[in-house]
Amino acid sequence: xxxxxxxxxxxxxxSVDNMHQADRLGADRDFVQHKIGVSTLPRAEEHDSVVSMxxxxxxxxxxxxxxxxxxxxxxxLCTQNPDGGGLPHNSALIHAELGLSEECACFDIGLGCSxxxxxxxxxxxxxxxxxxxxxxxxTCDPYSKILNHDDKNTCLLFGDAASVTLISDTPCYILxxxxxxxxxSASDALVKNDGILEMNxxxxxxxxxxxxxxxxxxxxxxxxxxxxxIDVFLLHQGxxxxxxxxxxxxxxxxxxxxxxxxxxxxxxxxSIPLLLESExxxxxxxxxxxxxxxxxxxxxxxxxxxx
Amino acid sequence: MNRxxxxxxxxxxxxxxxxxxxxxxEKMKESLSDLGVDSLDVxxxxxxxxxxxxxxxxxxxxxxxxxxxxIVDFITK
Numbered sequence: 001x002x003x004x005x006x007x008x009x010x011x012x013x014x015s016v017d018n019m020h021q022a023d024r025l026g027a028d029r030d031f032v033q034h035k036i037g038v039s040t041l042p043r044a045e046e047h048d049s050v051v052s053m054x055x056x057x058x059x060x061x062x063x064x065x066x067x068x069x070x071x072x073x074x075x076x077l078c079t080q081n082p083d084g085g086g087l088p089h090n091s092a093l094i095h096a097e098l099g100l101s102e103e104c105a106c107f108d109i110g111l112g113c114s115x116x117x118x119x120x121x122x123x124x125x126x127x128x129x130x131x132x133x134x135x136x137x138x139t140c141d142p143y144s145k146i147l148n149h150d151d152k153n154t155c156l157l158f159g160d161a162a163s164v165t166l167i168s169d170t171p172c173y174i175l176x177x178x179x180x181x182x183x184x185s186a187s188d189a190l191v192k193n194d195g196i197l198e199m200n201x202x203x204x205x206x207x208x209x210x211x212x213x214x215x216x217x218x219x220x221x222x223x224x225x226x227x228x229x230i231d232v233f234l235l236h237q238g239x240x241x242x243x244x245x246x247x248x249x250x251x252x253x254x255x256x257x258x259x260x261x262x263x264x265x266x267x268x269x270x271s272i273p274l275l276l277e278s279e280x281x282x283x284x285x286x287x288x289x290x291x292x293x294x295x296x297x298x299x300x301x302x303x304x305x306x307x
Numbered sequence: 308m309n310r311x312x313x314x315x316x317x318x319x320x321x322x323x324x325x326x327x328x329x330x331x332x333e334k335m336k337e338s339l340s341d342l343g344v345d346s347l348d349v350x351x352x353x354x355x356x357x358x359x360x361x362x363x364x365x366x367x368x369x370x371x372x373x374x375x376x377x378i379v380d381f382i383t384k
Binding site: 035203210 | 345347350351353354366369
């Protein structure tokens with residue numbers, strides 16, 4: 001059975017002080033720190049790229065795990081802001097940088113904040129059906145490349161990061177249940193126009209608060225589990241205010257639902273793996289992950305500890 | 308929906324979502340920002356009012372609703 005063996009991440013060394021940004025944009029500091037919930041935003045430096053940040057995350061992984069490059073049979077990257085516009089697919093460039101075997105499948109997935117939950121399922125399914133045993137799933141979506149730095153809606157919110165998840169046949173967590181949803185008719189709430197991100201904050205907020213609690217309840221019902229059976233809820237770190245209200249509406253425990261975006265901001269498809277990386281060592285029995293955003297797309301999965 | 312029910316929904320929603328706010332009839336015409344409602348609170352309040360009243364409030368319409376009184380007027384139209 002394939003599943004998650006390990007996770008590592010990379011945050012660029014450069015960062016933006018969100019309090020300075022708040023002053024520059026005439027936003028209230030208290031609002032930015034306590035309602036949006038972000039004081040520092042990691043920012044890709046000029047020499048950083050999607051590929052270099054993914055490679056940096058992989059180097060972190062190698063500090064935790066003994067990874068035999070010859071055993072990696074699959075590389076999947078989730079991004080919507082790839083280097084070179086995505087041609088060639090950046091997973092192939094990562095493949096080259098890591099010096100992986102030619103007997104290795106590589107492809108990119110274009111999803112935003114639901115991308116981690118989707119991507120995990122995609123890579124595990126692909127590997128399983130093709131008899132593969134070791135694979136790498138990367139996330140890296142540097143929104144700083146597409147931000148309007150005068151747009152309070154977005155530039156106070158998004159940070160850059162990369163993650164890599166080692167999928168293997170010796171996992172510590174395996175997938176128990178997943179559910180995926182899309183509302184394409186509302187996709188104009190989050191778009192890239194002329195290379196710049198535009199977000200209808202109200203539409204995204206309403207979507208998240210109305211749909212995510214429903215999907216969490218639905219997947220628990222389908223898995224014949226109750227809220228108490230879940231030890232940790234890892235929700236996409238959209239903003240503190242959004243998370244606090246999803247928690248209230250879903251009636252899940254605040255203690256079981258970490259909010260941790262003060263030093264990272266919303267890192268798109270990397271937000272859940274950043275949380276999961278620190279959660280893995282706690283050996284919680286069941287972890288629920290839920291990602292939601294661009295598309296509009298939302299996905300929830302329950303993973304179970306392998307004992 | 309009658310006005311009395313609408314006022315009750317709007318007042319209760321405001322009090323539930325804004326720390327320390329105690330609503331009264333004389334505050335109905337004050338601006339939401341003067342009542343301590345920030346831009347994120349507004350989104351939550353409009354959504355909660357829409358759900359409680361069963362009245363759909365579109366994005367463009369919501370932008371115009373900057374006092375409790377205007378919200379009441381909208382959901383009783």
